[in-house]
Amino acid sequence: xxxxxxxxxxxxxxxxxxxxxxxxxxxxxxxxxxxxxxxxxxxxxxxxxxxxxxxxxxxxxxxxxxxxxxxxxxxxxxxxxxxxxxxxxxxxxxxxxxxxxxxxxxxxxxxxxxxxxxxxxxxxxxxxxxxxxxxxxxxxxxxxxxxxxxxxxxxxxxxxxxxxxxxxxxxxxxxxxxxxxxxxxxxxxxxxxxxxxxxxxxxxxxxxxxxxxxxxxxxxxxxxxxxxxxxxxxxxxxxxxxxxxxxxxxxxxxxxxxxxxxxxxxxx
Numbered sequence: 001x002x003x004x005x006x007x008x009x010x011x012x013x014x015x016x017x018x019x020x021x022x023x024x025x026x027x028x029x030x031x032x033x034x035x036x037x038x039x040x041x042x043x044x045x046x047x048x049x050x051x052x053x054x055x056x057x058x059x060x061x062x063x064x065x066x067x068x069x070x071x072x073x074x075x076x077x078x079x080x081x082x083x084x085x086x087x088x089x090x091x092x093x094x095x096x097x098x099x100x101x102x103x104x105x106x107x108x109x110x111x112x113x114x115x116x117x118x119x120x121x122x123x124x125x126x127x128x129x130x131x132x133x134x135x136x137x138x139x140x141x142x143x144x145x146x147x148x149x150x151x152x153x154x155x156x157x158x159x160x161x162x163x164x165x166x167x168x169x170x171x172x173x174x175x176x177x178x179x180x181x182x183x184x185x186x187x188x189x190x191x192x193x194x195x196x197x198x199x200x201x202x203x204x205x206x207x208x209x210x211x212x213x214x215x216x217x218x219x220x221x222x223x224x225x226x227x228x229x230x231x232x233x234x235x236x237x238x239x240x241x242x243x244x245x246x247x248x249x250x251x252x253x254x255x256x257x258x259x260x261x262x263x264x265x266x267x268x
Contacts, residue, residue: 018059019041019046019115020041021039022108023036024084024107025107030160031161031162033089034088035078036086037084037085037087038084039083039084039085040083043084046116047116048077048116051119051120052120052122052147053076053118053140053143053210054076054080055075055117055118056077057072057073057117058072059111060097071097072114073246075089076140077143088138096245097246120144121147123233126206126233127153127201127204128155128200129144129155130191130200130208130227131145131156132157132209132219135158136212138158141156141208142169154171154173154175155199155201159185159187160179160182187211192222204227207227207233209235212238212242213239213256216236219236224264231264236260
């Protein structure tokens with residue numbers, strides 16, 4: 001699509017009705033990522049959307065207090081097949097809710113979810129594509145690269161914990177994929193260094209920048225000012241923020257959204 005969302009919020013009003021599915025398979029894709037396959041329930045009747053950054057809100061716990069909403073976390077639908085979806089979840093030990101859940105869940109269990117929603121798909125007519133993110137954004141980046149047709153060009157930069165977390169991604173497009181290993185490299189610096197070295201194509205790309213909030217904001221400012229990426233060709237979202245747990249980041253995200261609006265105002 002040409003206009004992309006910069007906020008990965010809740011699903012549209014018509015998609016907020018809780019839905020169910022059954023887990024049919026669970027497997028470790030890498031040392032830090034689990035793929036959960038779901039089918040049955042509402043999956044066969046739900047439109048998964050045409051986006052590559054399509055996602056559901058997985059219900060992982062009851063409301064913390066009476067009259068509150070259930071505890072949910074947002075996850076990308078990594079792949080859609082006839083009657084079933086793959087959902088990839090990052091696991092970092094006991095941290096968070098989704099990772100530990102994915103590490104222990106078994107086939108036959110039922111899930112409840114909201115959505116799907118979405119807001120980005122690569123435009124095959126874009127001059128080229130820039131996709132940047134960490135392991136939380138890897139499922140959406142991989143889905144986008146796989147969807148690109150032959151004759152398109154993409155440069156992707158993905159930060160993962162280490163070499164064992166790299167994944168093979170099949171695509172018909174001309175893709176240059178750079179892996180950045182956490183602790184030994186800086187994702188934003190890797191992208192900007194590649195540009196300074198003349199390793200990125202000429203022209204204005206369609207850009208997908210998702211992952212840790214501070215990194216995404218830095219890259220967003222650079223893409224807008226340095227590459228000239230207009231908002232209609234930009235999808236940028238902070239999935240999490242270093243030093244914040246999930247609830248703290250959800251509470252602070254409105255301030256992050258306001259900050260990126262100020263970044264745009266400064267460009268004007």
